[in-house]
Amino acid sequence: MPPRGHSSSSHSSRSHSSHSSSHHSSSSHSSRSYSSSRSYGSHSSSSHSSYYSQPVARPRVNQPTGYSHESVNPSRRIYAKHHDYVCYPVPWTDETTGQEFREGYYDENGKWYNKLIYETNGRYENVPCKCEYCGQESFVTLTSETDLPKCPGCGAWLKVNAALEQYTPAPSYKRNGNGPTTAYVVGLALFILFLIGAFLWQVVTEELKPAVEQARNGSAYTDDRSSGDTVSNPDIFGNMLCLTIAGDNAFVIDEDGADKVLSWDYGQESYYDFESDCYLWYNTDVSPNLWQYWYEGISSDYGDYGWMEFENGDWYIEESEGNWVLLPSSYDTSDLWHIEDAGKNKSSGADDTSEDELVVATITGIWEYEGYVDECTAYTGREEFVDADYDLDLKTDRVYREWNAEDETALYTIEFGNGDNLEVPAGWETGFPHVQYADLDSDGNSEILFTLSYDTSTDPWSFGDLWLFDKDPDTGLYKEVDLPLVKGENGAKGLTIEYDAPEGNTVSYSIPSCAYSSVASFDEEYLKNWWTTEAFTEDRYIYWATPVDGVDPKIHCLLAPFHRGGLSIGFDLVRENGEYVIANISEETPDFP
Numbered sequence: 001m002p003p004r005g006h007s008s009s010s011h012s013s014r015s016h017s018s019h020s021s022s023h024h025s026s027s028s029h030s031s032r033s034y035s036s037s038r039s040y041g042s043h044s045s046s047s048h049s050s051y052y053s054q055p056v057a058r059p060r061v062n063q064p065t066g067y068s069h070e071s072v073n074p075s076r077r078i079y080a081k082h083h084d085y086v087c088y089p090v091p092w093t094d095e096t097t098g099q100e101f102r103e104g105y106y107d108e109n110g111k112w113y114n115k116l117i118y119e120t121n122g123r124y125e126n127v128p129c130k131c132e133y134c135g136q137e138s139f140v141t142l143t144s145e146t147d148l149p150k151c152p153g154c155g156a157w158l159k160v161n162a163a164l165e166q167y168t169p170a171p172s173y174k175r176n177g178n179g180p181t182t183a184y185v186v187g188l189a190l191f192i193l194f195l196i197g198a199f200l201w202q203v204v205t206e207e208l209k210p211a212v213e214q215a216r217n218g219s220a221y222t223d224d225r226s227s228g229d230t231v232s233n234p235d236i237f238g239n240m241l242c243l244t245i246a247g248d249n250a251f252v253i254d255e256d257g258a259d260k261v262l263s264w265d266y267g268q269e270s271y272y273d274f275e276s277d278c279y280l281w282y283n284t285d286v287s288p289n290l291w292q293y294w295y296e297g298i299s300s301d302y303g304d305y306g307w308m309e310f311e312n313g314d315w316y317i318e319e320s321e322g323n324w325v326l327l328p329s330s331y332d333t334s335d336l337w338h339i340e341d342a343g344k345n346k347s348s349g350a351d352d353t354s355e356d357e358l359v360v361a362t363i364t365g366i367w368e369y370e371g372y373v374d375e376c377t378a379y380t381g382r383e384e385f386v387d388a389d390y391d392l393d394l395k396t397d398r399v400y401r402e403w404n405a406e407d408e409t410a411l412y413t414i415e416f417g418n419g420d421n422l423e424v425p426a427g428w429e430t431g432f433p434h435v436q437y438a439d440l441d442s443d444g445n446s447e448i449l450f451t452l453s454y455d456t457s458t459d460p461w462s463f464g465d466l467w468l469f470d471k472d473p474d475t476g477l478y479k480e481v482d483l484p485l486v487k488g489e490n491g492a493k494g495l496t497i498e499y500d501a502p503e504g505n506t507v508s509y510s511i512p513s514c515a516y517s518s519v520a521s522f523d524e525e526y527l528k529n530w531w532t533t534e535a536f537t538e539d540r541y542i543y544w545a546t547p548v549d550g551v552d553p554k555i556h557c558l559l560a561p562f563h564r565g566g567l568s569i570g571f572d573l574v575r576e577n578g579e580y581v582i583a584n585i586s587e588e589t590p591d592f593p
């Protein structure tokens, strides 16, 4: 009996540089024709591209549909080296199809990522990872997108839970002759991509889609969203597949399993077992989802076909397009092994299998949460709070969250495990908490910098809360430190900026409290859409701050002087005679904290 709906074509030959196109197909028949098409799938391009070229606006296909949260808009289009992204801040259900979508980043192919991390100074920092072997979650720094980090706990490979990217200017960016600063370039690019993203979002996905598909010669893209193609094997199982013996030549997936440990081969888009020279992948484009195997020596006899499946004690092989037959008895199957599903794919729908199995933490999972943040499994940022020790007394510190639905705020209390508690004043419920520490006054006690970032805001660089707390050596209590900043709502702190009326395409601005002035250049559209023709004064707030101890302790702050302008300035808060003062202010290329 041939299994139903196998999709095998793009896995039909090991010699293919990539099988990624199959991830976009939903049936064996439609997918066959893609096997010779060039791959532009997410895996191959994100993992192996060694070239770089200025991007063009990538057509967007297979995009999520039915987003309907009026109050929280998807992000502007985010252009990066490997993909373009749109960030959807909250999960939603397409009311017309009933399909559920996760919040996060969707690239131009519709592939989903929970986080986007840019390379900064040759590194990817704070990359969320999970050990598929021992389950430990951690944040690591990677020096290359192909780095395979190892678990600090058990030494196994870690699964990277983010898209690793390099920032690129928007496609339509044109450098003018005035020698704009890097920050200006970033700013302009961000502005342009915002406009383009809003436009293309509407146009490309709907109107250009058929043309795109045609241009790609019957490419892998289909209108069929049911393929659930936002989920790749590493998304589901991780980069390492750990198996435990479950019978004769049978294994089950077991995160503690060590009888077979296979690593994901990005080139082949399959897991690989060296021992048996077998490639395998979990096909989520068919219903029910199932494992397909490529046994060298058997499969390779079938040319472009030869993917195999194990069902009810028998091996089947695809001998020609969509044509699955019992494996001829001339082949010795005594050494062939397979993965028992163990109830994993009993779902009747192709969609919900992998989705249901994934316990998907979301960035907004914290918004209505009450309790210890390190226990908020619904929150992607939970790991930041696990096994923390901010005051360096070797006792674990925890952060407790209370939520006030009525006034839409959250209260955080840091419990230092030694009786010390620090109550942080209220911040907006949509802020994402971060606790940082450094001994800035060299008294042996950590100062605590508590910040809220508003990553899901449509303009995250315009908002931020921060509070600095110092432990009083006499009372042992933490008290808030006065900073030389203007205060806004809740913990918002920033600088007052005076803007001149635009002259041509430039705006002169100054920050009197820092004796700083500069000129920013924008294009006409920005000024027309986002700027006034009058001079005015506005408080702008720090969107990110980092304490730095050492020889020159300081708090480094980032602030965007222009709403949606992209341009950032950085400055330090340093101590002079027991007081904090502003120093070292200059334009700075943001590092996307």
Ligand SMILES: [Ca+2]
Pocket (backbone or CB within 6 Å): 388, 389, 390, 391, 392, 393, 394, 395, 396, 397, 416, 417
């Ligand atoms: Ca502690």
Ligand SMILES: [Ca+2]
Pocket (backbone or CB within 6 Å): 438, 439, 440, 441, 442, 443, 444, 445, 446, 447, 471
């Ligand atoms: Ca201190």
